Protein backbone atom coordinates (compact mmCIF):
# COMPACT_ATOMS: atom_id res chain seq x y z
CA UNK A 1 0.00 0.00 0.00
CA UNK A 2 1.68 3.26 -1.08
CA UNK A 3 0.69 6.72 0.18
CA UNK A 4 -1.98 7.10 -2.53
CA UNK A 5 -3.55 3.74 -1.62
CA UNK A 6 -3.32 4.67 2.03
CA UNK A 7 -5.22 7.92 1.40
CA UNK A 8 -7.83 6.01 -0.64
CA UNK A 9 -8.39 3.45 2.14
CA UNK A 10 -12.07 3.62 3.01
CA UNK A 11 -11.79 2.34 6.57
CA UNK A 12 -12.82 4.01 9.80
CA UNK A 13 -9.80 4.17 12.05
CA UNK A 14 -6.11 3.39 12.34
CA UNK A 15 -4.07 3.26 15.53
CA UNK A 16 -0.31 2.75 15.36
CA UNK A 17 2.38 2.66 18.01
CA UNK A 18 6.09 1.97 17.93
CA UNK A 19 7.90 0.45 20.89
CA UNK A 20 11.60 1.35 20.62
CA UNK A 21 12.53 -1.01 23.47
CA UNK A 22 11.50 -4.15 21.56
CA UNK A 23 11.46 -2.75 17.99
CA UNK A 24 7.78 -3.70 17.65
CA UNK A 25 5.30 -1.80 15.46
CA UNK A 26 1.62 -2.11 16.45
CA UNK A 27 -1.30 -1.54 14.09
CA UNK A 28 -5.04 -1.69 14.76
CA UNK A 29 -7.32 -0.97 11.82
CA UNK A 30 -11.08 -0.72 11.99
CA UNK A 31 -12.55 -1.18 8.54
CA UNK A 32 -16.23 -0.69 9.36
CA UNK A 33 -18.52 -0.21 12.35
CA UNK A 34 -21.67 -0.13 10.24
CA UNK A 35 -23.00 -3.38 11.74
CA UNK A 36 -21.62 -2.81 15.24
CA UNK A 37 -18.35 -2.65 17.13
CA UNK A 38 -15.50 -4.08 15.06
CA UNK A 39 -14.10 -7.58 15.62
CA UNK A 40 -11.00 -9.28 14.23
CA UNK A 41 -8.00 -11.18 15.47
CA UNK A 42 -4.46 -10.19 16.42
CA UNK A 43 -1.81 -11.38 13.96
CA UNK A 44 1.83 -11.39 15.09
CA UNK A 45 4.32 -11.67 12.25
CA UNK A 46 7.40 -10.13 10.69
CA UNK A 47 6.82 -7.60 7.92
CA UNK A 48 9.18 -6.12 5.31
CA UNK A 49 8.26 -2.59 6.49
CA UNK A 50 5.71 -0.65 8.54
CA UNK A 51 3.95 0.08 5.24
CA UNK A 52 3.51 -3.65 4.60
CA UNK A 53 2.10 -4.12 8.11
CA UNK A 54 -0.39 -1.28 7.59
CA UNK A 55 -1.46 -2.69 4.23
CA UNK A 56 -1.93 -6.21 5.60
CA UNK A 57 -4.00 -4.90 8.51
CA UNK A 58 -6.22 -2.95 6.09
CA UNK A 59 -6.83 -6.00 3.87
CA UNK A 60 -7.43 -8.29 6.83
CA UNK A 61 -9.82 -5.79 8.47
CA UNK A 62 -11.72 -5.52 5.17
CA UNK A 63 -12.05 -9.32 5.03
CA UNK A 64 -13.47 -9.28 8.58
CA UNK A 65 -16.18 -6.77 7.59
CA UNK A 66 -17.19 -9.03 4.70
CA UNK A 67 -17.06 -12.17 6.88
CA UNK A 68 -19.18 -10.75 9.69
CA UNK A 69 -21.72 -9.29 7.25
CA UNK A 70 -22.07 -12.41 5.12
CA UNK A 71 -22.48 -14.47 8.31
CA UNK A 72 -25.21 -12.15 9.64
CA UNK A 73 -23.17 -11.41 12.75
CA UNK A 74 -23.89 -8.02 14.34
CA UNK A 75 -20.33 -6.68 14.32
CA UNK A 76 -18.10 -4.66 12.02
CA UNK A 77 -14.63 -5.62 10.81
CA UNK A 78 -11.22 -4.80 12.23
CA UNK A 79 -7.81 -6.41 12.67
CA UNK A 80 -4.58 -5.97 14.59
CA UNK A 81 -1.13 -6.60 13.28
CA UNK A 82 1.87 -6.79 15.57
CA UNK A 83 4.94 -6.40 13.38
CA UNK A 84 7.66 -8.27 15.25
CA UNK A 85 11.40 -7.55 15.13
CA UNK A 86 12.24 -11.31 15.04
CA UNK A 87 10.21 -14.49 14.43
CA UNK A 88 7.64 -15.13 17.18
CA UNK A 89 9.42 -18.31 18.34
CA UNK A 90 12.64 -16.31 18.95
CA UNK A 91 11.01 -13.89 21.43
CA UNK A 92 11.66 -14.59 25.10
CA UNK A 93 8.70 -14.75 27.46
CA UNK A 94 9.28 -11.34 29.05
CA UNK A 95 9.47 -9.56 25.68
CA UNK A 96 6.30 -11.27 24.45
CA UNK A 97 4.52 -10.34 27.69
CA UNK A 98 5.55 -6.68 27.22
CA UNK A 99 4.36 -6.72 23.60
CA UNK A 100 0.99 -8.15 24.65
CA UNK A 101 0.62 -5.56 27.42
CA UNK A 102 1.27 -2.66 25.04
CA UNK A 103 -1.12 -4.16 22.50
CA UNK A 104 -3.80 -4.50 25.18
CA UNK A 105 -3.30 -0.85 26.18
CA UNK A 106 -3.81 0.17 22.55
CA UNK A 107 -7.03 -1.88 22.33
CA UNK A 108 -8.27 -0.41 25.60
CA UNK A 109 -7.74 3.13 24.31
CA UNK A 110 -10.40 2.42 21.65
CA UNK A 111 -13.00 1.83 24.40
CA UNK A 112 -14.70 -1.12 22.65
CA UNK A 113 -14.73 0.20 19.08
CA UNK A 114 -12.47 -2.79 18.34
CA UNK A 115 -12.57 -6.29 19.90
CA UNK A 116 -9.68 -8.64 19.27
CA UNK A 117 -9.32 -12.45 19.25
CA UNK A 118 -6.77 -15.08 18.23
CA UNK A 119 -5.18 -15.21 14.78
CA UNK A 120 -1.85 -16.36 13.34
CA UNK A 121 0.74 -16.61 16.15
CA UNK A 122 -1.69 -15.72 18.94
CA UNK A 123 -3.81 -18.16 20.95
CA UNK A 124 -6.21 -18.37 23.88
CA UNK A 125 -3.39 -18.09 26.44
CA UNK A 126 -2.38 -14.79 24.79
CA UNK A 127 -6.01 -13.65 24.94
CA UNK A 128 -5.97 -14.42 28.68
CA UNK A 129 -2.91 -12.18 29.01
CA UNK A 130 -4.55 -9.36 27.00
CA UNK A 131 -7.66 -9.61 29.18
CA UNK A 132 -5.58 -8.65 32.24
CA UNK A 133 -5.37 -5.14 30.72
CA UNK A 134 -8.49 -4.80 28.57
CA UNK A 135 -12.01 -6.28 28.44
CA UNK A 136 -12.32 -6.16 24.66
CA UNK A 137 -11.03 -9.67 23.99
CA UNK A 138 -12.68 -12.77 22.48
CA UNK A 139 -11.33 -16.31 22.68
CA UNK A 140 -9.91 -16.41 26.21
CA UNK A 141 -9.43 -19.94 27.46
CA UNK A 142 -12.59 -21.68 28.67
CA UNK A 143 -11.26 -21.81 32.25
CA UNK A 144 -10.97 -18.02 32.17
CA UNK A 145 -14.54 -17.54 30.95
CA UNK A 146 -13.87 -17.29 27.21
CA UNK A 147 -14.97 -19.45 24.26
CA UNK A 148 -11.49 -20.96 23.83
CA UNK A 149 -9.83 -21.66 20.50
CA UNK A 150 -11.84 -20.94 17.36
CA UNK A 151 -9.76 -23.28 15.17
CA UNK A 152 -11.89 -26.42 15.52
CA UNK A 153 -15.04 -24.57 14.49
CA UNK A 154 -13.23 -22.83 11.65
CA UNK A 155 -12.22 -26.28 10.38
CA UNK A 156 -15.84 -27.47 10.80
CA UNK A 157 -17.05 -24.56 8.65
CA UNK A 158 -14.44 -25.15 5.93
CA UNK A 159 -15.45 -28.82 5.91
CA UNK A 160 -19.08 -27.77 5.27
CA UNK A 161 -17.83 -25.49 2.48
CA UNK A 162 -15.88 -28.35 0.86
CA UNK A 163 -18.95 -30.63 1.01
CA UNK A 164 -21.23 -27.92 -0.44
CA UNK A 165 -18.74 -27.22 -3.23
CA UNK A 166 -18.35 -30.91 -4.11
CA UNK A 167 -22.12 -31.32 -4.20
CA UNK A 168 -23.06 -28.09 -6.02
CA UNK A 169 -20.27 -28.33 -8.58
CA UNK A 170 -20.65 -32.10 -9.12
CA UNK A 171 -17.12 -32.99 -8.06
CA UNK A 172 -18.26 -36.39 -6.73
CA UNK A 173 -18.29 -38.02 -3.31
CA UNK A 174 -15.81 -36.42 -0.91
CA UNK A 175 -14.37 -39.86 -0.08
CA UNK A 176 -13.34 -40.29 -3.75
CA UNK A 177 -11.53 -36.96 -4.00
CA UNK A 178 -7.92 -35.84 -3.57
CA UNK A 179 -7.74 -32.92 -1.13
CA UNK A 180 -4.54 -30.87 -0.78
CA UNK A 181 -4.18 -29.02 2.56
CA UNK A 182 -1.57 -26.24 2.68
CA UNK A 183 -0.60 -25.66 6.33
CA UNK A 184 -1.05 -28.36 8.96
CA UNK A 185 -1.58 -25.84 11.79
CA UNK A 186 -4.51 -25.37 14.17
CA UNK A 187 -7.15 -25.30 11.44
CA UNK A 188 -5.40 -27.40 8.77
CA UNK A 189 -4.74 -30.32 11.14
CA UNK A 190 -8.38 -30.54 12.30
CA UNK A 191 -9.54 -30.31 8.70
CA UNK A 192 -7.11 -32.90 7.36
CA UNK A 193 -8.14 -35.35 10.10
CA UNK A 194 -11.83 -34.87 9.37
CA UNK A 195 -11.28 -35.22 5.62
CA UNK A 196 -9.24 -38.41 6.09
CA UNK A 197 -12.23 -39.92 7.91
CA UNK A 198 -14.29 -39.66 4.71
CA UNK A 199 -11.81 -41.92 2.89
CA UNK A 200 -10.49 -39.04 0.76
CA UNK A 201 -6.82 -38.98 -0.22
CA UNK A 202 -5.26 -36.09 1.74
CA UNK A 203 -2.03 -34.39 0.64
CA UNK A 204 -0.39 -32.00 3.11
CA UNK A 205 2.35 -29.38 2.81
CA UNK A 206 3.84 -27.53 5.79
CA UNK A 207 7.04 -25.53 6.09
CA UNK A 208 7.42 -26.93 9.60
CA UNK A 209 8.95 -30.42 9.23
CA UNK A 210 7.64 -31.59 12.60
CA UNK A 211 4.07 -30.75 11.66
CA UNK A 212 4.52 -32.45 8.28
CA UNK A 213 5.82 -35.56 10.05
CA UNK A 214 2.76 -35.54 12.31
CA UNK A 215 0.51 -35.34 9.22
CA UNK A 216 2.37 -38.29 7.67
CA UNK A 217 1.80 -40.38 10.80
CA UNK A 218 -1.93 -39.69 10.52
CA UNK A 219 -2.02 -41.08 6.98
CA UNK A 220 -1.57 -37.93 4.84
CA UNK A 221 0.83 -37.87 1.92
CA UNK A 222 3.42 -35.08 2.27
CA UNK A 223 4.33 -32.81 -0.62
CA UNK A 224 6.94 -30.01 -0.67
CA UNK A 225 5.55 -26.56 0.31
CA UNK A 226 6.78 -25.12 -3.01
CA UNK A 227 4.65 -27.64 -4.93
CA UNK A 228 1.21 -26.72 -3.55
CA UNK A 229 0.04 -24.83 -6.61
CA UNK A 230 1.54 -27.24 -9.16
CA UNK A 231 0.33 -30.55 -7.68
CA UNK A 232 -2.90 -31.96 -9.17
CA UNK A 233 -5.80 -32.33 -6.77
CA UNK A 234 -9.58 -32.04 -6.73
CA UNK A 235 -9.79 -29.52 -3.88
CA UNK A 236 -6.97 -27.16 -2.90
CA UNK A 237 -7.37 -26.08 0.74
CA UNK A 238 -5.13 -23.13 1.73
CA UNK A 239 -4.78 -23.08 5.53
CA UNK A 240 -1.51 -21.18 5.92
CA UNK A 241 -1.04 -17.51 4.99
CA UNK A 242 -2.84 -15.33 2.43
CA UNK A 243 -1.97 -14.20 -1.13
CA UNK A 244 -1.45 -17.79 -2.30
CA UNK A 245 -3.11 -17.42 -5.72
CA UNK A 246 -2.28 -14.55 -8.06
CA UNK A 247 -3.55 -14.32 -11.65
CA UNK A 248 -0.63 -16.23 -13.13
CA UNK A 249 -0.98 -19.09 -10.63
CA UNK A 250 -4.77 -19.06 -11.21
CA UNK A 251 -4.11 -19.58 -14.95
CA UNK A 252 -2.40 -22.94 -14.35
CA UNK A 253 -3.65 -24.18 -10.96
CA UNK A 254 -4.27 -27.96 -11.43
CA UNK A 255 -7.31 -28.12 -9.10
CA UNK A 256 -11.09 -28.30 -9.60
CA UNK A 257 -11.93 -26.25 -6.52
CA UNK A 258 -10.26 -23.95 -3.97
CA UNK A 259 -11.84 -23.96 -0.50
CA UNK A 260 -9.69 -22.90 2.44
CA UNK A 261 -9.36 -21.12 5.76
CA UNK A 262 -6.53 -18.70 5.01
CA UNK A 263 -7.70 -15.08 4.98
CA UNK A 264 -7.21 -13.25 1.66
CA UNK A 265 -6.22 -16.25 -0.45
CA UNK A 266 -6.38 -14.25 -3.69
CA UNK A 267 -3.32 -12.05 -4.20
CA UNK A 268 -4.92 -9.77 -6.79
CA UNK A 269 -8.38 -8.80 -7.99
CA UNK A 270 -8.11 -10.64 -11.32
CA UNK A 271 -7.27 -14.03 -9.81
CA UNK A 272 -10.94 -14.68 -8.91
CA UNK A 273 -12.06 -13.97 -12.48
CA UNK A 274 -9.34 -16.22 -13.91
CA UNK A 275 -10.47 -19.11 -11.68
CA UNK A 276 -14.09 -18.44 -12.64
CA UNK A 277 -13.31 -18.41 -16.37
CA UNK A 278 -11.41 -21.71 -16.02
CA UNK A 279 -14.43 -23.31 -14.28
CA UNK A 280 -12.56 -23.75 -10.98
CA UNK A 281 -14.95 -23.38 -8.03
CA UNK A 282 -13.51 -20.81 -5.64
CA UNK A 283 -15.13 -20.57 -2.20
CA UNK A 284 -14.38 -17.00 -1.02
CA UNK A 285 -12.34 -17.26 2.17
CA UNK A 286 -14.49 -14.82 4.10
CA UNK A 287 -17.46 -17.17 3.55
CA UNK A 288 -15.70 -20.50 4.06
CA UNK A 289 -13.69 -19.55 7.16
CA UNK A 290 -16.46 -17.85 9.14
CA UNK A 291 -16.66 -20.74 11.62
CA UNK A 292 -14.14 -19.02 13.92
CA UNK A 293 -16.17 -15.80 14.03
CA UNK A 294 -19.41 -17.76 14.57
CA UNK A 295 -17.76 -19.56 17.48
CA UNK A 296 -16.37 -16.43 19.16
CA UNK A 297 -19.13 -13.91 18.51
CA UNK A 298 -21.82 -16.60 18.80
CA UNK A 299 -20.73 -17.79 22.25
CA UNK A 300 -19.44 -14.53 23.71
CA UNK A 301 -21.79 -11.87 22.29
CA UNK A 302 -24.97 -13.69 21.29
CA UNK A 303 -24.81 -16.23 24.16
CA UNK A 304 -25.37 -19.13 21.74
CA UNK A 305 -25.01 -22.67 23.06
CA UNK A 306 -22.87 -25.26 21.26
CA UNK A 307 -25.81 -26.60 19.20
CA UNK A 308 -26.69 -23.14 17.94
CA UNK A 309 -23.07 -22.44 16.96
CA UNK A 310 -22.99 -25.82 15.15
CA UNK A 311 -26.25 -25.04 13.31
CA UNK A 312 -24.95 -21.67 12.08
CA UNK A 313 -21.65 -23.28 11.11
CA UNK A 314 -23.48 -25.87 8.99
CA UNK A 315 -25.20 -22.87 7.37
CA UNK A 316 -21.85 -21.87 5.82
CA UNK A 317 -22.58 -24.52 3.16
CA UNK A 318 -25.95 -22.88 2.35
CA UNK A 319 -24.42 -19.40 2.19
CA UNK A 320 -21.78 -20.70 -0.18
CA UNK A 321 -24.39 -22.27 -2.44
CA UNK A 322 -26.13 -18.86 -2.60
CA UNK A 323 -22.78 -17.39 -3.66
CA UNK A 324 -22.36 -20.03 -6.39
CA UNK A 325 -25.93 -19.35 -7.57
CA UNK A 326 -25.39 -15.58 -7.79
CA UNK A 327 -22.11 -16.19 -9.63
CA UNK A 328 -23.77 -18.55 -12.13
CA UNK A 329 -26.82 -16.31 -12.65
CA UNK A 330 -24.82 -13.11 -13.17
CA UNK A 331 -21.78 -14.62 -14.88
CA UNK A 332 -19.44 -13.09 -12.32
CA UNK A 333 -16.68 -14.55 -10.16
CA UNK A 334 -17.63 -16.10 -6.84
CA UNK A 335 -15.52 -13.45 -5.10
CA UNK A 336 -17.66 -10.71 -6.64
CA UNK A 337 -20.83 -12.69 -5.90
CA UNK A 338 -19.89 -13.06 -2.23
CA UNK A 339 -19.18 -9.32 -1.97
CA UNK A 340 -22.65 -8.66 -3.39
CA UNK A 341 -24.20 -11.00 -0.81
CA UNK A 342 -22.21 -9.33 1.99
CA UNK A 343 -23.30 -5.84 0.89
CA UNK A 344 -26.95 -6.95 0.72
CA UNK A 345 -26.63 -8.17 4.29
CA UNK A 346 -24.87 -4.98 5.39
CA UNK A 347 -27.66 -2.88 3.88
CA UNK A 348 -30.45 -5.02 5.37
CA UNK A 349 -29.09 -7.12 8.23
CA UNK A 350 -31.23 -10.20 8.95
CA UNK A 351 -32.36 -10.72 12.51
CA UNK A 352 -30.39 -13.52 14.07
CA UNK A 353 -32.40 -16.58 15.01
CA UNK A 354 -30.92 -18.23 18.09
Ligand code: NAI
Nearest residue numbers: 150151154183184185186187206207208240261262263292
Ligand atom coordinates in the same frame (compact mmCIF):
# COMPACT_ATOMS: atom_id res chain seq x y z
P1 NAI B 1 -1.49 -21.74 12.40
O1 NAI B 1 -0.40 -20.74 12.58
O2 NAI B 1 -1.85 -22.65 13.54
O3 NAI B 1 -1.16 -22.70 11.16
C1 NAI B 1 -0.55 -22.28 10.00
C2 NAI B 1 0.29 -23.46 9.49
O4 NAI B 1 0.76 -23.12 8.18
C3 NAI B 1 1.52 -23.73 10.35
O5 NAI B 1 1.64 -25.12 10.61
C4 NAI B 1 2.68 -23.23 9.47
O6 NAI B 1 3.88 -23.95 9.70
C5 NAI B 1 2.12 -23.47 8.08
N1 NAI B 1 2.69 -22.64 7.02
C6 NAI B 1 3.04 -21.34 7.05
N2 NAI B 1 3.49 -20.94 5.84
C7 NAI B 1 3.38 -22.02 5.04
C8 NAI B 1 3.66 -22.25 3.65
N3 NAI B 1 4.13 -21.29 2.86
N4 NAI B 1 3.44 -23.48 3.15
C9 NAI B 1 2.97 -24.49 3.93
N5 NAI B 1 2.70 -24.32 5.24
C10 NAI B 1 2.89 -23.11 5.78
O7 NAI B 1 -2.77 -20.90 11.92
P2 NAI B 1 -4.31 -21.34 11.91
O8 NAI B 1 -4.97 -20.84 13.13
O9 NAI B 1 -4.40 -22.79 11.56
O10 NAI B 1 -4.86 -20.46 10.71
C11 NAI B 1 -4.57 -20.81 9.35
C12 NAI B 1 -5.13 -19.74 8.44
O11 NAI B 1 -6.55 -19.66 8.61
C13 NAI B 1 -4.60 -18.32 8.72
O12 NAI B 1 -4.46 -17.64 7.51
C14 NAI B 1 -5.71 -17.68 9.57
O13 NAI B 1 -5.77 -16.28 9.41
C15 NAI B 1 -6.93 -18.32 8.94
N6 NAI B 1 -8.06 -18.37 9.84
C16 NAI B 1 -7.94 -18.96 11.07
C17 NAI B 1 -9.03 -18.99 11.91
C18 NAI B 1 -8.95 -19.66 13.24
O14 NAI B 1 -10.01 -19.79 13.90
N7 NAI B 1 -7.79 -20.13 13.69
C19 NAI B 1 -10.33 -18.39 11.53
C20 NAI B 1 -10.35 -17.85 10.19
C21 NAI B 1 -9.25 -17.82 9.40
Ligand code: PHE
Nearest residue numbers: 039040041117118119292293
Ligand atom coordinates in the same frame (compact mmCIF):
# COMPACT_ATOMS: atom_id res chain seq x y z
N1 PHE C 1 -8.91 -14.57 13.45
C1 PHE C 1 -10.05 -15.38 13.14
C2 PHE C 1 -10.70 -14.92 11.84
O1 PHE C 1 -10.04 -14.40 10.99
C3 PHE C 1 -11.01 -15.55 14.31
C4 PHE C 1 -11.66 -14.29 14.85
C5 PHE C 1 -12.94 -13.96 14.46
C6 PHE C 1 -11.00 -13.49 15.79
C7 PHE C 1 -13.60 -12.83 15.01
C8 PHE C 1 -11.64 -12.36 16.32
C9 PHE C 1 -12.93 -12.05 15.93
O2 PHE C 1 -11.85 -15.15 11.56
